[in-house]
Amino acid sequence: DTVRKNSPSVLWFPPPSHFARNLSSRLMSWPQRHDGDLSGVDLERRDPADSLEYDYYRELCPQAEKIIRETVRRIYSVHSRVAPALLRLVFHDCFIEGCDASVLLDSTEEMDAEKDTPPNETLKGFDVIDVIKAEIEEVCPGVVSCADILVLAARDGLLMAGGPFYPLSTGRRDSTQSYADLATYQLPSPYGDLSDTLASLGSRGFNEREIVNLLGAHSIGAIHCKSFQSRLYNFSGTNEPDPSLDVGFLNLMRFKCNESLLASPSPSPPPSSSSESSFGFSSLTSEEPGIVMNYEGPSSGFGTLYYRRLLQGQGVLYADQQLMVGEDTGSWVRAYASDVSLFRGDFAETMLKLSNLQVLTAPNGQVRRSCSKVA
C-alpha cells in the first residue's frame, strides 16, 4: 500500500528515483520544522500559532490591515478573479513548510523556487501581493510580513467573493528559503484518488470532514483544461474517458477545451506600463481555456454548488469527484450540498486552521522588504 501511495501516477509528474526513498520520511517528519533533534520536545504543546496575536500590528503599523483590505477591494472591483487566485496561493504556501510566504520567493542561482515547479505553474496573484506590499512598505517599512499579507488578503478576497469571514491573528514571519522539491512532490495531485487526497491533506492535520470542506474552495475560480485533460479521452491509459464523469458534463468539458484549439489566436494585449495604474494584473487577465467554477456568477456567492455538482458526477478534477467514493466523505458532500450554513461555518474554521499551519514567529524567519526576495 505504501508503494502505491508513493507511486508516481499520483504526482504531478514522475519523480527522480531518489525521491521515492525520501518521501515517506519527509511526510513523517511533519509538522516539525527543524532538522535538529527534537526528541523530548512536546510539539503538541508548542504550537507556534499560539504565539500569533490578534491585531499584532496595532502599534507597529495600525493601517496595515486596512491597506490590505482596501487594495484587495480595489482590485476585486475590476478583477474578481483575485479572490480565487489568492485563496489558492494561501493553500500552496501553507501546505509547504507552513504559512511563511515561501511560495512567493523567486528562483535565484542558489535556490530553485516553489513558484517554478509544475504544481505551481498556474498560480496567480503574485503581482497582487507585490502591489499590497509596496503600499504597506511606504507607510511602515520592514514591519509587516509577506506571510501575514498573504493570509489577510486571501481572507478579504474570499469575503468579497461572498465567502465567510474568519478572524486572523498575525505576527507570522517570512521564510528565508523556498522549497521547490517539497512543492513538487507534496502538493496534492488533481489525479489523486481518495486515499491519496486523504493521506496528503491528512498529513497536515486535516480530518475527512475538514478535507471535504476545504475542497469546497473549488467553488470559485477556474480550472484549466490541462488540469483535467486526461479525463476526457484517455483516462489512466484506457483510451476511454473517465467513467466517473457525467456524460453531459464530459461533452461540455470536451467542447470547452476543443473550442480553444479552433479559435484564432487572439491579438497580443497592449503592453501595460505599471501594473496597477492600468489595472493590468497580467496574472489575472489570462484567457486560458477551462471550466469556470462559479458559473452561476459571483452573485451566487460562495456556496454549495461545488457539492451539488459532485452529486451529479460533475466534479472537474478527478480528485474532486473522488470525494464521492468514500462512505464518510460522500456523507459530508451530501451534508454540505444541502446545508449552506454548515458549509460556510466549517469553511471559516478550516481556513483559519490552514492559515495557522506551522507558522514562523519571531525570533525565527524575517520580514522581507520585497516578497519575492530574501531580505
Ligand code: HEM
Ligand atoms: C486535493 C486537493 C487539491 C487539489 C488536487 C487541487 C488542485 C487544483 C488544480 C489542479 C487547480 C486548477 C489549476 C488550473 O488549472 O489553473 C485548482 C484550482 C484552485 N484551487 Fe485547488 N486543489 C486542491 C485543494 C485546494 C484547497 C484546499 C484550496 C483552498 C483552500 C484550493 C483552492 C483552489 C482555488 C481557489 C482554485 C482556483 C484558482 C484560480 O481560479 O485562480 N484548492 N486546484
Ligand SMILES: [Ca+2]
Ligand atoms: Ca510555505
